[in-house]
Amino acid sequence: MSWPVFKMALRLRLPSTASAAVGLVAVLLVVGALFPAVGHSFGKLKIPKGVADLLGGADYGTLTGWFRSEIGSIYGPLLIAAMAITGAASTTAGEEEDRILALVLAYPVKRTRLIAAKAGAIAAVVVIIAGAAWIGLIGGVALAGGGIGVLDLGAFSVHLAFFGFAMGALALAVGAATGSRALATGAAAAVAVIGWLINGFAPLVHAIAWLKYLSPFYYYATHDPLTGGVDVVDLAVLGFFALALTAVAMVRIQRRDLRA
Amino acid sequence: MVDAVRAQPAISTRGLSKDYGSGHGLFALDLEVERGEVFGFLGPNGAGKSTTMRLLLDLIKPTSGSASILGLDSRADSHEIRRHVGFLPGDFALYPKLTGATVLDFLAALRGGVDRRLRDSLAERLDAELGRPIRELSTGNRQKLGLIQAFMHDPELLILDEPIAGLDPLVQQSFHALLAEVSARGRTVFLSSHTLSEVERVTQRVAILRDGGLVVVDSLENLRKVAIQRLEIEFSEAVPVEQFRDLPGVREATADGRHLIVAFEGSADAVVKAAAGHDVRAIRTHEEDLEEIFLRYYRREGAS
Numbered sequence: 001m002s003w004p005v006f007k008m009a010l011r012l013r014l015p016s017t018a019s020a021a022v023g024l025v026a027v028l029l030v031v032g033a034l035f036p037a038v039g040h041s042f043g044k045l046k047i048p049k050g051v052a053d054l055l056g057g058a059d060y061g062t063l064t065g066w067f068r069s070e071i072g073s074i075y076g077p078l079l080i081a082a083m084a085i086t087g088a089a090s091t092t093a094g095e096e097e098d099r100i101l102a103l104v105l106a107y108p109v110k111r112t113r114l115i116a117a118k119a120g121a122i123a124a125v126v127v128i129i130a131g132a133a134w135i136g137l138i139g140g141v142a143l144a145g146g147g148i149g150v151l152d153l154g155a156f157s158v159h160l161a162f163f164g165f166a167m168g169a170l171a172l173a174v175g176a177a178t179g180s181r182a183l184a185t186g187a188a189a190a191v192a193v194i195g196w197l198i199n200g201f202a203p204l205v206h207a208i209a210w211l212k213y214l215s216p217f218y219y220y221a222t223h224d225p226l227t228g229g230v231d232v233v234d235l236a237v238l239g240f241f242a243l244a245l246t247a248v249a250m251v252r253i254q255r256r257d258l259r260a
Numbered sequence: 261m262v263d264a265v266r267a268q269p270a271i272s273t274r275g276l277s278k279d280y281g282s283g284h285g286l287f288a289l290d291l292e293v294e295r296g297e298v299f300g301f302l303g304p305n306g307a308g309k310s311t312t313m314r315l316l317l318d319l320i321k322p323t324s325g326s327a328s329i330l331g332l333d334s335r336a337d338s339h340e341i342r343r344h345v346g347f348l349p350g351d352f353a354l355y356p357k358l359t360g361a362t363v364l365d366f367l368a369a370l371r372g373g374v375d376r377r378l379r380d381s382l383a384e385r386l387d388a389e390l391g392r393p394i395r396e397l398s399t400g401n402r403q404k405l406g407l408i409q410a411f412m413h414d415p416e417l418l419i420l421d422e423p424i425a426g427l428d429p430l431v432q433q434s435f436h437a438l439l440a441e442v443s444a445r446g447r448t449v450f451l452s453s454h455t456l457s458e459v460e461r462v463t464q465r466v467a468i469l470r471d472g473g474l475v476v477v478d479s480l481e482n483l484r485k486v487a488i489q490r491l492e493i494e495f496s497e498a499v500p501v502e503q504f505r506d507l508p509g510v511r512e513a514t515a516d517g518r519h520l521i522v523a524f525e526g527s528a529d530a531v532v533k534a535a536a537g538h539d540v541r542a543i544r545t546h547e548e549d550l551e552e553i554f555l556r557y558y559r560r561e562g563a564s
Contacts, residue, residue, distance in 0.1 A: 004369035012355065099353040103409075106317045106347040107370040108339055257320035260310070 001116035002109050009091045009121035017125045020083055021132035024076075028133070031070045032140025035063060054200035063147045064226050067137065076160050077220060080129045081192045084168030087125050089184035091118045092249070093175035096259050105258060112250040119172055119246045126164035130157045148226060155225035162238035163220040167192055169245035176249035179259045191216070216241070268331030270295050270417050270448035271316065275325035278311050286311045287472045288325065293450055298443045300459040301452040303469035304558060309452040310350045311472075313419050317347055330416055343371070346410035350421035350452070352403060356395035360388060360405045367409045379412040385434050399426035407435065411442070418442065420451040424458045436462050456554040468557045475557045487553055490546035491531055493520045496539040507534055 054073065059065025092115070095101045105111065134157035141148045167188055175184030195215035199222070202211040212218045219238050223231035271293040278285045286308040293299045301309050314320045316327055318338035327334040329341045354363045368374040383390055388404040389397060397405075403426045410418055424432055439449055439462045453459045459466065460480060467477040476483075488511060495518050504513040504522050507530040512523040518541075522531050535543075 002370070004366055008355075008366050012357075099349065099351050100355065102314075102319055102349050103347070103352065103354070103367075104370065105319060106342060106345070106349070107367065108342045109370055110339060258314070260314070 001120055002113045003117070005104070005109065005114055005117035006120045009118050010124050013087050013091070013121060013125050017083060017087075017128050020079060021128055024079060024129065024132045025136035025139070027075065028071060028136030028140040029143060030140075031067070032137075032143040035066050035144040049204070053203065054196070063141065063144055064224075066144070067140070067148070068224065068226055071133075071137070072156065072221060072226065076133055077163055077192075077196075077217070080126060080133075080160055080164035081167040081189075083129055084122055084126050084164045085171040085185055085188040085192070088118070088122045088168045088171035089175045089181050089188070091121065091175075092172055092253075093179050093181040093184045096175075096179045097181055102258055111253050115172070115176055115246065115250045115253060119169065119249070122168040122172065123165060126161050126168060130161035130164065133157045133160055152226050152229060155228075155230040158230050158235065159220050159225045162235050162242070163216060165242035166216050166238045166245070169242040169249070173245040173249040173252070177252035177256070179256070268328065269293060270297070271299075271327070271329055271450060273312075273316075273325065273327040276312070276315060276322055276327050277324045278308075278315055278320060279323045280311075283471070285323070285472050286315070289474060291467060291474065291477065293448060295448055296443060296446045297465060298439055298449040298451070298463045300456075300463035300466035301450060301469065302454070302456060302459070302466050302554065303452075304454055307454075307469040308472040309454075309469055310421055312469075313347070313350075313421050313450075313452065316419060317342065317345065344416040346413065346415035346418045346420075348406045348410040348418075348420040348423055350425075352406035354394050354402070354405065357393055359391055359393055360397070361390040363394065364390065364405065364409060364412070368412065371413050374413045378414060379408060382408045382411055382438075385438065386431055387434075400428055400431065403427055404431065407438075411438065414442075414447075416447060418447065418449045418451070420449065422453060423451055424453065468554065470558055483553055486525060488523050488525055489528065490521060490523045491528065491535075492544040492546065493522070493535050493540060494518060494542040494544075495520065495535075496541055499538050504531065504534060507531055 060069060092101075095104075105114065134154055137148075137153040137156065138150055141153065170191060171184045171188035174187045175181065178184065195217045198211050199215040199217035202208050202215075212222075216238065219231075219234040223234055225231065269292050271291065273289050273291045276289040276291075277287050279287070284306070289308075289312060291312075301312070303309050311320070315322050316329055316334055318334055318341075321335070330344055332341050334341065358366075364379060368379065382388075383404075386404045386407060388408060389401055390405075394402060394405070403423070407420075407423060410420060423435065427435060439451075443449060451459060451463070456466070463480065465477065465479050466483070468475040498515065498518055499520060501513050501515040501520065504510060504520065507522075507524070509524040509526045509530065510522055511525065512521075514521050520535075524531055
């Protein structure tokens with residue numbers, strides 16, 4: 001991988017990553033602080049099963065359920081996917097559309113090493129966000145009165161990171177293959193949203209229940225890391241997709257004309 | 261680089277083509293640029309100049325044909341070629357939020373570092389502003405950064421797409437001096453322009469491209485020979501215009517009282533000697549602008 005490209009890509013993403021990380025920590029602290037006051041009354045809500053599945057069970061009465069539904073099912077993956085997808089799309093296709101890649105690739109930099117460096121920078125962004133999630137959760141749980149172990153919170157953050165790797169790699173692959181920022185962002189965001197819906201709804205209909213295996217959300221959330229720790233198989237699936245999609249990005253950009 | 265490679269032409273293309281469909285692109289370009297030349301690559305917008313440069317740097321792949329740069333294959337050896345080439349893209353753009361200095365540091369790192377003194381002296385000569393964010397710079401000041409990054413590793417070959425665009429006249433002078441220096445040190449410069457006047461002072465040879473095809477490759481000296489000159493001669497009394505019309509090389513002769521205007525190609529000898537038979541009060545010359553020759557090449561192809 002090209003170190004100058006990695007450092008530059010990361011440098012350009014750092015301001016937005018830092019503010020997203022700080023925002024995430026703040027939200028987690030607030031969510032934790034609110035639990036003692038509202039968790040028990042929210043816990044008495046009767047929520048239809050389909051909606052509850054989309055919200056990570058909607059078990060608001062327990063601290064684990066509270067964090068799983070408030071952060072784990074939507075806010076956490078939404079934030080990390082948004083950072084990974086926009087970062088990957090703009091560092092590849094975005095720079096190509098901005099005519100910067102045409103200059104950088106006229107330097108002695110191999111396209112495969114350029115993609116490796118860009119992928120590394122996006123992975124670093126994802127790790128920063130996941131790390132912020134861990135710190136925020138530790139603080140939030142403490143404010144809520146404790147009850148979830150630091151390692152289980154860490155396991156959740158690791159699942160979050162691997163979900164981010166997969167989503168970022170998808171945007172990277174589409175961006176490298178097409179050179180279109182809109183297409184890269186749109187395709188990856190569509191997969192994230194459809195994956196979320198499939199994972200929530202497919203299990204309700206027996207005939208299409210198998211569809212859930214196609215959803216990145218299934219591997220991210222089904223084996224609840226907040227109670228069960230990391231699930232090695234789920235992480236392996238997400239990690240495999242991230243690496244495979246990065247390889248696709250390398251091959252596709254190699255064979256393609258750079259945009260004028 | 262090894263000596264055997266040094267003897268090879270700086271740029272050599274064989275049937276190089278890039279077909280974008282519906283008549284756009286570059287078609288069967290055969291071009292040779294020698295070491296140490298400052299070579300002008302001319303043509304109107306859309307003629308295929310940038311396409312050629314992008315093909316040479318393997319940013320795009322040819323539909324057919326091949327190119328060798330400094331004796332190396334433009335596709336197979338592209339990585340090695342790019343070490344020895346400085347490139348200024350026609351639509352030069354950089355990270356807008358960063359300063360010129362930061363971006364130049366980044367680009368230097370891509371080459372594994374460059375001589376800082378050379379970079380600083382280029383910045384000084386071109387009067388570049390390195391401390392301000394790029395988005396705050398004018399087109400001309402951005403173009404200076406583009407020139408610095410192309411020259412800062414003292415490359416064997418410079419491929420410059422519209423380098424003069426946006427530069428003010430003083431900076432143009434510095435740029436011309438820079439070209440003369442690198443050329444004197446045996447470096448090769450391949451630069452494009454859509455107007456001849458931008459390059460006529462610095463290039464030895466030019467190629468004129470139109471609609472993706474080569475129209476002519478020649479020295480500026482030869483191009484000037486076919487230029488049409490006009491002499492306006494003022495006599496003390498009216499002279500017979502027929503006497504001038506039949507002279508060798510004369511294309512046109514018109515008289516308006518005591519004023520005669522003769523347009524001719526090549527030597528002025530016959531016209532001057534014929535005029536000497538009369539009482540001449542004044543002679544004014546109107547040499548055809550090179551630009552007109554250049555435009556004639558564009559049109560000639562267009563008419564056929």
